[in-house]
Amino acid sequence: MWLGLDDTDSLAGGCTTQVFDQLLRAIPCEFGEPRLVRLWPFAARRTRGNAALAVELFCDDSIIPWLDNYWTDHIMPLVGEISESHHSDREQFPADPGMVLFENQPDEKLYWDTVRGKVELTNIGHQWGGHGRIGAIAACAWPAQIVTWEGIAWRVGIRKVCPQALESVDRLEGTFLCRDPRTSRGLIAPRGPCPIMFGVRATSREVAMKATIILVDGVGTAEVSDHRIFATNQASGDHIVQSFTTVINTKKILKGGHIILNEKLLSFSESGEMNLLCQWLNIGDKIQYLGLEFNGQIHLEGVKLISSIEKERPLCECGTRMKSMGEDQGIRCPKCKLTSTDNWVETIRKPPAEGWVQPPVDKRRHLAKQF
Numbered sequence: 001m002w003l004g005l006d007d008t009d010s011l012a013g014g015c016t017t018q019v020f021d022q023l024l025r026a027i028p029c030e031f032g033e034p035r036l037v038r039l040w041p042f043a044a045r046r047t048r049g050n051a052a053l054a055v056e057l058f059c060d061d062s063i064i065p066w067l068d069n070y071w072t073d074h075i076m077p078l079v080g081e082i083s084e085s086h087h088s089d090r091e092q093f094p095a096d097p098g099m100v101l102f103e104n105q106p107d108e109k110l111y112w113d114t115v116r117g118k119v120e121l122t123n124i125g126h127q128w129g130g131h132g133r134i135g136a137i138a139a140c141a142w143p144a145q146i147v148t149w150e151g152i153a154w155r156v157g158i159r160k161v162c163p164q165a166l167e168s169v170d171r172l173e174g175t176f177l178c179r180d181p182r183t184s185r186g187l188i189a190p191r192g193p194c195p196i197m198f199g200v201r202a203t204s205r206e207v208a209m210k211a212t213i214i215l216v217d218g219v220g221t222a223e224v225s226d227h228r229i230f231a232t233n234q235a236s237g238d239h240i241v242q243s244f245t246t247v248i249n250t251k252k253i254l255k256g257g258h259i260i261l262n263e264k265l266l267s268f269s270e271s272g273e274m275n276l277l278c279q280w281l282n283i284g285d286k287i288q289y290l291g292l293e294f295n296g297q298i299h300l301e302g303v304k305l306i307s308s309i310e311k312e313r314p315l316c317e318c319g320t321r322m323k324s325m326g327e328d329q330g331i332r333c334p335k336c337k338l339t340s341t342d343n344w345v346e347t348i349r350k351p352p353a354e355g356w357v358q359p360p361v362d363k364r365r366h367l368a369k370q371f
């Protein structure tokens, strides 16, 4: 059987990961690897990074009465709680939890549709609750082709992670996005009333577990109530189908430093090196890009320069740049007056950053691939 849960976040301190952890601690059957699945970042009702939870249960449908009771006693009371958002300008939605149960894992198409766009609720499986059922179904349907891991611990009181423990976890091979490489600021602890103490990401389950234990045991870490390792689709790039190649025709710099290329490709000013690269581009340059379409624009998540060639008049023997004397009139050195037939030299421009360039780590989407 497959169980999914979503949309139980609340400003009062609820958090879907913790609600799910508590359910797993109580459930009277064996279960597989819990999964934390990020979904389409533009979903209108998204709560904190739009993550849903799922797990395979090793039982039959005789678990349903137990789930009925658990739903009524522990999850129903969360309905209508206002969810926390890091963006105060975004419309707030009350929590509308949803839980689903399937005998067999649902078709992976349900995952791909939900991670890449807006979907309506499908009436399949056994369902409890409201809007959260959409994410809960998608989390069950995740085929886990590209998997990373996250160790999450929940706090009892204050949120405090031992800085030395964080440093050693950051050095551990196989962890990622622990600290901002530019500022050394920790990236594992959320802010606000959320009950999560930290979430540490890794490329293997073993490393996620090791890092979690180091952090929990850190002398400077405050008390945690529990911790658990989740298989996730974070850093999978699953939300973007493919990259595209284009030639720059137009470049507009908007108020605030955001840049629009070709009237469609949007780079935000907070995008650091990626925004600098977009600013540096000239008309005629060729780029490859990754982005997510929203409201007719593509929000860039990665840009790679393919070619940028500058055409200039050649230098004269005396070292001065030659100039055109008019159409079909050839070129002439403004200093020593040497003339030559009309010609150009092409130089390859060197970009401010080579290869794929992404927004800084703290501005990247949970789903964004690591280059």
Ligand SMILES: [Zn+2]
Binding pocket: 316, 317, 318, 319, 320, 333, 334, 335, 336, 337, 338
């Ligand atoms: Zn000259």
